[in-house]
Amino acid sequence: MRTELVGKAEYIMKCPYCGHPDTRVIDSRPAEENNSIRRRRSCDVCGKRFTTYEKIETIPLIVIKKDNNREQYDRAKIEQGVLSACYKRPVPASEIQKTIDEIELEIFNREEKEIPSSKIGEIVMDKLMALDPVAYVRFASVYREFKDVNTFMSELKQFLE
Incomplete structure (x- = not known):
């Protein structure tokens, strides 16, 4: 039609x-x-x-991975990362969902057709920092691929400052 x-x-x-x-x-x-x-x-x-x-016509958002491969945006990946970071933390499920919604809103408000995964990671870390400091450090340790304790400690010192 x-x-x-x-x-x-x-x-x-x-x-x-x-x-x-x-x-x-x-x-x-x-x-x-x-x-x-x-x-x-x-x-x-x-x-x-x-x-x-x-x-409503939607334009798919493409995520540019670290190896320059491209894939379609998947909210479930953000949910999984945030839930893993908040595992066994005293953070209400409603706050976790609200944070995931805020992350997604910030991503889509950029109104870009492509977004680097590194930018998504930074947005997630900013939101987790406000939500729960331990969840932030957990996520950052995986996202930034800390190789040793010294790298971890320098990130922790930046956080504490």
Whole structure:
């Protein structure tokens, strides 16, 4: 199905059977867990009925990995990292979910089609620092790939300052 712009802000849906531009919406209702709108339409010329769906168009976010490979953004990876960092910490689940939502919001508010994984890691560390210091150090130790105790201690000293 295709819409055509008519006038300034009026859209017309052509009939898929006869191609006539005059169709009427008979019924509208939410679909796909309120992520789209299902519309039943009727053609004024041939009388046939058809269904259209209206959805928000999303542009996938691509993550540039350390090795320059690209993959589609996956919220589950951020959730897994934050949950691992907060494991056995006195952080309420609601605060963890709120933090994950804030991280994702900050990522998508950049309005970029591609984002380096290093930038995502920095955003996660900033949010974890505010959430729980131990969770921050846990995440940083994996993310920054601390090779020895001295590297770990220098990061810890920066945190404490």
